Amino acid sequence: MVSGQRRKRELLSVIALTLICTVFGLYYYARSNGSSVSEAEQVFKPFKAGQSMNPLLDEVHEPVGTLTRAEDGRQRANATLLSLVRNSELRGLIGTMRDIERTFNSKFNYPWTFINDEPFTEEFRQRTQAITNAECRYEVIPKEQWDTPAWIDPDLVEVSGNILVEDRISYAKMQSYHRMCRWNSGMFYKHPALQKVKWYWRVEPSTRYYCSIDYDVFKYMEDNDKTYGYVINIYDSPQSIRTLWPTTLEFIAEHPEYVHPNNAMAWLTENSRPNHNVLANGYSTCHFWSNFEIGDMDFFRSKAYDSYFDYLDQAGGFFYERWGDAPVHSIALGLFLDKSKIHWFKDIGYLHQPYYNCPASPKCRGCEAGKFTDAGYLNRENCIDKFFKYVHAD
Secondary structure (H helix, E strand, O other), X not given: OOOHHHHHHHHHHHHHHHHHHHHHHHHHHHHHHOOOOOHHHHHOOOOOXXXXXXXXHHOOOOOOOOOOOOOOOOOOOOEEEEEEOOHHHHHHHHHHHHHHHHHHHHHHOOOEEEEEOOOOOXXXXXXXXXXXXXXXXXXXXXXXXXXXXXXXXXXXXHHHHHHHHHOOOOOOOOHHHHHHHHHHHHOHHHOHHHOOOOEEEEOOOOOEEOEOOOOOHHHHHHHOOOOEEEOOEEEOOHHHOOOHHHHHHHHHHHOHHHOOOOOOHHHHXXXXXXXXXXXXXXXXXXXXXXXXXXXEHHHHOOHHHHHHHHHHHHHOHHHHOOOOHHHHHHHHHHHHOOHHHEEEOOOOOEEEOOEEEOOOOOOEOXXXXXXXXXXXXXXXXXXHHHHHHHOOOO
């Protein structure tokens, strides 16, 4: 591993070089396309009346839940509903829990695991347990998993944070957010309370679920040899992850043995939005929006993923930039996993503002079929079609 001072110099050099490349790259792109329309004008161009926000979802006409119906008395998977949540988020969590219990868990009774960086209040415990008949577990993150690592340079955090603010990156200087991204990237599967758990369904407060799910999603993953499931696939803010892809390339250059032969490299590097590729130094920024994910923790416990996270952690990008767990998970899945083991849960109706996954099914209520967002100008952020183009639908 490089020293802290050398890493600082390298990072500042990369940032400076990236800014220069960005200017020339966007200039060249505009010239080569012969268009006077700016990138911002293209992003904010409104959709035509009646145009679907998510055409793939318009094709979902079959009843939801016919993939594999759980049999009465069938053994459940080794799984939990997992939520990293604060006491102050109780109100938003209660609404989400009610949705999940109504649409899914009242039928399958999987335990809930709530994790916080501080102890849960008695009110939090009582009100969450009152919503479900399932077991509720209340856990605290070990200090060594949550604290900022000793090798992170606070002066560089301050300087790089100012750059993120100038780039209008959300939560740029909120260190608790940076710690959360790091924990969700490489610490959740190491929590003592989860060591004997295989499957997790990540649950975020203030999200909505709209469709009745009449089959055991965890058993579906097991029975169909899947490793990871998602519902929304979008572009990230490239300014927040400028050095993530170059650091990833360094890692796989040292460990080519971890790259799966049937990988999704083409999806990770597709060039449909050249400004993203320029700003993110070769990464498309397409990623699975990990505020919903159903996954096998054994993948994250693997030597490939754990080594990858450690490499990223030492590089410092969780604090010097704003590397999120969503692009980190997505890049690792795209490189180290057989892409056929990634599943789109098109039948799970879901909202995390401002994006929806709304199937066309009689088992869904409360959302508009095919809708991707309430804000038409954000439709270009949807890149699920790119995943299907380079990977293929299940």
